[in-house]
Amino acid sequence: MMGHRHEAVEGLYAAFGHVRRPARVPGCPHCVAPQEDRPLLDGPVRSLPADALARYAAKAISTWGGAEEFRYFLPRLLECAAADAFGYPDPAIVFGKVAAAGWHAWPAGERAAIEAFLTAWWADTLERHPADPDAGTVLCCLGAARADLTPFLDHWGGLPDAGAVRHLREFVLYGVEWTRGPRLADAFWDRGSVAHRQVLTWLTDGGAATAVEAAFDAETREDVLGLLEELHAVLAAYS
Incomplete structure (x- = not known):
């Protein structure tokens, strides 16, 4: 990638x-x-x-x-x-x-060139774990650029590999202030923006939880199954 x-x-x-x-x-x-x-x-x-x-x-x-x-x-x-x-x-x-x-x-x-760059950067980030910047930071950058986050969240929701799962676990556990809104923790988010709402909706309306459930059904590796189980518990509590 x-x-x-x-x-x-x-x-x-x-x-x-x-x-x-x-x-x-x-x-x-x-x-x-x-x-x-x-x-x-x-x-x-x-x-x-x-x-x-x-x-x-x-x-x-x-x-x-x-x-x-x-x-x-x-x-x-x-x-x-x-x-x-x-x-x-x-x-x-x-x-x-x-x-x-x-x-x-x-x-x-x-x-089109900017959109292609954002798409490639996101895919590259999800593929590698750890990545610098991490997925939460990259997502914040996409939001700051006022990109439509729908295709990026759809890609993440596909959980194409273990790297994407690990990034999502870190984001759900440490990138979201669940008891304060919820809201995204990175101070660079514009919390009144469409992008911020898109991410929170994906996390709380069942979209992310459904993706995790589908990945769990298809996964066989014990370490990744543990990550998905932890993810599901948090998302289910706030969906």
């Missing part, structure tokens, strides 16, 4: 390769030094080190540049954020800026 993610990254660079390098990336004079954009524009965007791009990633759209400049840097921004290569900002902050830049209104080819 890492090959699929690599292909999706290449798809981003291909889809956004037509975006011209900006002459400057203007910023708030109180937040960005006059020549601070120069290192961002001196070479190919895909060669930018993560540490050189991190400050822009944190300030983009809000106080440093607008949507057009952001589109130029987007492939490298998403590549680094998905690898959690910045340290700061958190990946969810970067994906939130994708939403703020208005990607849903961009040309079809650009939207």
Whole structure:
């Protein structure tokens, strides 16, 4: 699956390769030094080190540049954020800026490349356990990007392998504050968003519990059966 993610990254660079390098990336004079954009524009965007791009990633759209400049840097921004290569900002902050830049209104080819990247990143994450970032963080990033989470939750609900089961167990046990709403625990969730409601509905309306039951019936490995049994007990209590 890492090959699929690599292909999706290449798809981003291909889809956004037509975006011209900006002459400057203007910023708030109180937040960005006059020549601070120069290192961002001196070479190919895909060669930018993560540490050189991190400050822009944190300030983009809000106080440093607008949507057009952001589109130029987007492939490298998403590549680094998905690898959690910045340290700061958190990946969810970067994906939130994708939403703020208005990607849903961009040309079809650009939207398709972003959607393909999100899909490949999610599939790659579920396949590997442990994964960095983990599935809860990636799901939060998808929500921050204002993606429709239905296909991502459907994929997770298929519980295609033991990695997906382990990720779901961790998320259900540690990623949800069951007695406080319930609500998702990651502070980067917009708890008033459609995405937040989609996840909670999936967890509480029987969708996730049904998926766990189906996986239990098909599973033979004792360790995975134990995980599924633990999952079912928690989900059944709140469904």
